[in-house]
Amino acid sequence: MTSLKNDIFIKALLKQPVDKTPVWMMRQAGRYLPEYKAIRAKAASFMSLCTNPELACEVTLQPLERFDFDAAILFSDILTIPDAMGLGLYFVEGEGPKFKNPIKTESDVKKLAIPDPTVELSYVMDAVSLIRKNLQGRVPLIGFSGSPWTLATYMVEGGSSKRFQKVKGLMYQQPRVMHQMLDKLAQSVAAYLNAQIEAGAQAVMVFDTWGGMLSTEDYNEFSLNYAKQVRSLLKTNIDGEEVPTVFFTKGGGLWLEDMADAGYSALGLDWQTDIAKARQRVGSKVALQGNMDPISLYAEPERIRQQVKTILQKYGKGTGHVFNLGHGILPDVNPDHVKTMVDAVHEFSPQYHL
């Protein structure tokens, strides 16, 4: 394997010294880029991009041509595991992901098999290998998965949801069935991420997009517990290199202390959470990734630069910060504004690493 030419992303996650703050962006390969839209327009569907390793590789690398990002992230979807379990993932324009065969009964849960990632999800591993090869050590490659709880929400709701009545109904009415499902999902997520690490992912991130819809107790019991189980099953050393891990619960700002004990190298922060207070609360246990409001990229460049300054200043001196948005970039953002943000992070951050 080629050694990394730019490893500040890995180092910041492991809280090792860096000379500036690394930056990448959730959904950095995506619809705000005209070159992405050109490829997407030629593809039959969103999933046909994900399942074609050459196309997945191409779109993964696109943002690195425009912006000085310090990491690449696998172009894929968070719902590949339930798709591999036979639920039939598809996308409806403007409505998000859907499943043809959602989970309705205990019997549906019993039938769920843990996918072999090198078989049912081999297209993902092929993409990871190809991207890693094509990166030529320029920046590290991030692999990822949805969290067990977040996968379960889509699997029971059959798609996106506003209030999560079906999945929370199941959780309150048949908690034992919910736990069976989450246990299978935790094993599946761990196997999937381990396979991505084997294939070349140099860091992995678990996206708990919907953990924030739970009460504090339910979050611990149904989301965080299974994120911990995933972490305990991960092989985070390969070829003598440590593979850092990031856990992100959108809406999880109340629970950072508990999340910091889950064993991950870093926590992702949504934009609602104050990063200065977050750092005080987690102490030296974990690094932090985030957390500019994605919508603040609509602002004029000078305000974006000011916002970057504010977040860097709030995190303060020393390593352990990876700059990012607090959620994915929105499709109608001007790509020039992304450049403003990325360059501002590199311009203003060295003073915090002296």
Next chain:
Amino acid sequence: MTSLKNDIFIKALLKQPVDKTPVWMMRQAGRYLPEYKAIRAKAASFMSLCTNPELACEVTLQPLERFDFDAAILFSDILTIPDAMGLGLYFVEGEGPKFKNPIKTESDVKKLAIPDPTVELSYVMDAVSLIRKNLQGRVPLIGFSGSPWTLATYMVEGGSSKRFQKVKGLMYQQPRVMHQMLDKLAQSVAAYLNAQIEAGAQAVMVFDTWGGMLSTEDYNEFSLNYAKQVRSLLKTNIDGEEVPTVFFTKGGGLWLEDMADAGYSALGLDWQTDIAKARQRVGSKVALQGNMDPISLYAEPERIRQQVKTILQKYGKGTGHVFNLGHGILPDVNPDHVKTMVDAVHEFSPQYHL
């Protein structure tokens, strides 16, 4: 005015001793009740219920016939103020509220006039007076309004929103215009609530449904600041009686310390926030209202009773707790489950008030 036969709701908000924990429920008059649906079916629209004082009174009182609630809440909508400002509120089944004339430009903001609540919103004051009279002192009547920030979100988005791109875009691009709008809204909300108090409301609540979509700094600048302005303009003593005030930011659990300094008697808590930790954080500054997950009402009665016990135990001994859901009840909840919850609060709470 008739004196109150049951004043534990008022007393708990003012942190005066009570013999049991009071309970009411957000959206307690509404679609989960067959008797509400019967009246709604005969009305031309949702707003025709709100604007007819006799019908608004009838549906306000309906839940009190079934359940042992310790407060009634005016049946109305949070968007009556922008409607009175000429934005043209209407409802599309399954899509929520919409405005015919949303706010788009600085010139739209300049044209906004502060409504005279006894003129443009006289239908609300008539409903308040009539409900107060018909309650005959049985339980107190709660008046309410949307918060300035929450009203602004609907006024700029033109309806509900998922990501609030328009209103946050305006906030980031033209903060000065946003402040002009919020200042007018704060004055309007205060005048509206004062008129409700004059008409007979014995407590008032400000619903900041969408403050939780903001970053910590933006929440302080664009939401909490204006909730404070509203509070400073409220006349909370009438006929020698104190009128308690409640402020609720859904998704505001991170900011309770700041919210507790806004001058309100009590804070509403969403279901994500742990009420034991919330009480530690706010100390003796404010009472707390909440916070069972609305979806836990789907559970079997025994689990509902257990959940009530848990929340009462978490709040612990002493006054200052009003039991409620963490958000509005959902339309498909079995009314018998509501009875289970209400009766459990009264059954299990006296031990915390010895």
